[in-house]
Amino acid sequence: MTRTILLTVATVLAAAVLAGAAAAQNEPRRAEPDATLGVVYADGRRTEDVPVYRLEEDSEELFVSAYDLARIFRASRFWNPSARKLNLRIENRSFLFTIDTRVVVADESPVLLRVPVRYANGSVMVPLEFISEVLPRGTLGNVDLDEQRLVLTIGSPEYNVTGVTFEEDEHESRAVLALSEELLYHVDAETPGLLRLKIYGGKVNTLLIGATPGKGLFNRVRAEQTEHDAYLFFDVRRSAERFRVEFLDADRRSGLPNRLVIHLERGEQPEIPGVELAGRRMTEILDDADRGRGGAIVKVAIDPGHGGIDNGKVGPSGLLEKDVNLHLAVMLRELLAGQYGMEVLLTRTTDELVPLSRRAEIANEWGADIFISIHCNGWFHPDAGGFETFFLSPARTEEDIRLASEENASLQFEGTGIGSEDLGDLGFILWDMVQNEFISESSGLAELIQRELDKVLDIRNRGVKQAGLIVLKGCRMPAVLVETAFLSNPSEEKMLTDARFRQDLVRGIAEGISRFRSRFSGAGATSR
């Protein structure tokens, strides 16, 4: 009897353990790291431990996440989700990984790894062999991986701000900075008698710069190096009237490097104008050949928010945001295609989950002129209500700007890096930067839609807002997100079920788009 009970208990326990193990295998879990890789930097960053994983059953190879890899090597990451490809730009070099394959395209030549690149723990996982074998083959120096002790040493960076000289004639004084690559910069003249030059991603020999004597209107210069950027401080004479900064590309024939020239003009009054943001390269990152500007605005991409397992907001009586969004999108398509003669594409036409970054990609691939994302709002308290329209506020941190400049530098680099045509073919985009150049049009579109919605809706006008909405980030066209009404507000939830209200909403949005078309399209667009 006792034995029977014991046996039963043991069987049940064993079954539970097995079931547990099976469940654990099915669900993507966060694996515990198998080891840690110590990373020692010579550039002032703090030594850190990075988790590494053993992902192959029959191999001792350790993997590091691309996320950590990018941080360690200050790389920009470009991700093509549909092709399952990841491109890492490290200094002037480009590495293309494809998940579940062993080939890494280093610059333009393929290299075979011992084990494939994997996708695990929510990240692309790269075998350490990449650091020890593939990385050092090119120009990148001073990377040392001790595979026994698992210590990675990153050597001191080379200077890219290589020197300063001063020149003078009767009109002006000039400070000429030699740069080994094209870098973004920012000049701030807010403090009288001081010009503060910040060079994003600059690496400067502060001793060398500080030892260069000033000339003419420049009294003195000193340099400072921070983790990411270089700063130069120019003491200028009071008789300096205004300054101008220009960037000169390297001249191969005369052997001159890239130069940043600060012209300081002599004048009667000590007056230096305000801040100048020199984002010259920022707007040139993307070629505008296929932007289709100045032409007619005819192609509208409509993005019904959420879908599939992502319900979005659920109203108090059970109305699902994803369903409302899709229905509104379909109605808007009918109206725009019928009454306004536009071409319309929906990012989803069924109840499915389309990843956020994929939505912009769909619009980009189709060549949309406008992107409209449709959502319903939600709040913790039933009182909140109204409609609002968003456009993107770019998350342009210093890091992004630095990455953009590095990215640009790698495009400039002839011979080794992949050219911009290849970049276009592969569909790689530095996501955070793409929408930046359409911000003013996007803001105009948001204003017009909000204004037209106000004419047809009786709920609160919450205004036009700017926010870091991820779905708008990758759009290479004016893009807005409309929050139609609050599903968390019982009376607005009821309105959202009403055909008349939905009709009004769609009419307002369509009229806003139409007004935008009249204002921003080239000649002829309005006659359609």
Next chain:
Amino acid sequence: MIDTDLGRKIVAVLLIVAAVIVGTVLVRRWIERHGEERPGLQVVPEETRSVTLYFASRQADGLVTETREIPVETGLESEVRAVMTALAAGPQGDDGVSAIPPGTLLLQAYWVEETLTLYLDFNRTISSAHPGGSAAEYYTIAQIVRTIQANFPQVRHLQILIDGYPVETIAGHYAVDKPIDVMKWR
């Protein structure tokens, strides 16, 4: 006979010892409980600091503030933890609504001095218990960012992590995959 006598003595001694121990414990507990009332044994209050917490308005159209006294902790990370715990506990007044889902916990705060970046590692509840809606998600982030900005001026960038990992968004709208510039974020 002798045995029984000895046994009784031992039992008696043990009983006395037990009585003394129980008595001491009871008296000590009484002193602990009533000690504060006696001026001579008053507990010195901990050093506290006044902090500002940001909550959202009922209509989701702005932020409201409340102040709290929190014990002064050693180090930025533990102080951040105390402030975030107070924030996650929600407002005490009637004006504010918290957009941080109940049950949200700050697991860890990491401060990286070199980049002036604060990493806030929350448990999954912040995302899994989020009711959705872009207004709700906006104020979840806004409460965190503005509270950190108000109380820790040395923090320039802030990154929200969930269970130790960076995430694209908390509820499907706002990008939190990279450090947020606390001055510029809106």
